[in-house]
Amino acid sequence: MRVERDVNLKSCNTFGLPATARRLVRIREAADVRRVVDHPELGRAPKFVLGGGSNLVLTKDLDAVVLKMEIPGLRLLEERTDAWIIEAGAGVPWHELVRWCVEQGYPGLENMALIPGTVGAAPVQNIGAYGLEMKDRLDSVEVMDLVTGRPVRLPAEVCQLAYRDSVFKQSGPGGLAGKSVITSVRLRLPKPWQPVLGYLELERKMAETGISAPTPRQIFDWVCAIRRAKLPDPAVIGNAGSFFKNPVVTPEQCRDIIGRDPGIVHYPMPDGSIKLAAGWMIDACGWKGKTVGGAAVYEKQALVLVNRGEARGAEVVTLARAIQESVYGRFGIRLEPEPVLL
Known part of the structure; x- marks a missing residue:
């Protein structure tokens, strides 16, 4: 070491x-x-x-x-009648895992293609995209205690994955923030494979191509194309992906906002709550393309903040807080950042 x-x-x-x-x-x-x-x-x-x-x-x-x-490793740990169990080291880039699974014939992650970051961070944030979340595929994680150094395997239910949240982000009683580190992740990819196609942009791809029953590879390619069209490549323009969480409100709150802004993009959730499109709200407040120093709101997607050159963290935070105040003033909704601000 x-x-x-x-x-x-x-x-x-x-x-x-x-x-x-x-x-x-x-x-x-x-x-x-x-x-x-x-x-x-x-x-x-x-x-x-x-x-x-x-x-x-x-x-x-x-x-x-x-x-x-930087822990490497990708393997099929077990093939069951109802699922493939895949194990990956915490340092493996997430997209590399998704691509490997598709190429090896282990489908089930293709909707989450091109999400930046590593495998070990995926359960912490409960990453998700295009109708699929980490909680839908997590089997278990191997963690090391940062006090004792002992390894422990935690099943998915103990990880308490929720919208951009998990036990690894919680610092209260029972929380593991700062107390452990994920060293490997096991995923359960269900058999038989069923495509996840309920997302509007995927439905548009099916209509454009005339393909009503896409393969995992086709969905993988579609998701990559969709993300590349609207999200900047961090290797070209510095960014942390979606900067704010999509807020979840009650039906009553949603009706009140629709009364004032009928065009607001919103999605009903299984529990009866309503998810609002944060990017739409930011755009409606006129922030697309605006800058603070070297930090800016991406002109193609208002949910993304970018580094236009030599931005400093303080400039990003100043821009984010100004957006929060603007959205709160118009909609009465306080946006919550997705990234960790240090």
Whole structure:
């Protein structure tokens, strides 16, 4: 195990924001976590887990020990009559896993193609797109305790996955924020495969192509095309994907907003609540293309904030807060950021 000091994190976060890690350890196997815990200097120090840096806004240097998750590995762990069980290391890029599964003939993740970040971060945020969420496919996770260094396997139900939330983000009683790190993930891909096609943009693709029964590969390609058309590539324009969560309101709240803004995009949820399109609200407030320093609202998708050059984290936060106040003033809804603001 090698401790790197004063590491520039600009290339380690998809926003491309400047910050320095005073101490960084690259975790390339689960045993490396135990080595950090047992280390006389690092063991008692605060720790920060860093995956692909795709859900992060850095506003300052990090004094905590940064655990850079780089654990590799992809395999079919088990094939059952009702499912494929896939295991992946926490450092595997999420899109690499999705592509591998499609190519190997293990469908079920194709709707979540091109989501940035690593496999280990996917359950933390309960990532999702185009009608599918991590909670729909998670079997279990292997975690290492950051105090004892002991490994524990947690079944999906213990992870408490909800909309962009999980037990790994919760710091109260029973929460695991700052207490553990995911080292591997197991996914359950149901058999027989059933396509998830209820999303409007996928329905449009079916209409455009005339394909009413797409294959997993076709859905994978469609999702990649849709995302590339409306979301910037972090390798070209720094960003953290969707910056705000889509707020969930009661039917009464939704009716009140529709009374004032009939065009608002909204989706009924299975529990009777209504999900509002945050991007539509931001656009309606006139923010598309607006800037604060080097930070800007992406001109093709108002839900995405981007780094136009040498943006600093403070500029991103200032822009985000201005958007929140604007949306609250018009709709009475307080938008909640998706990324972690440090």
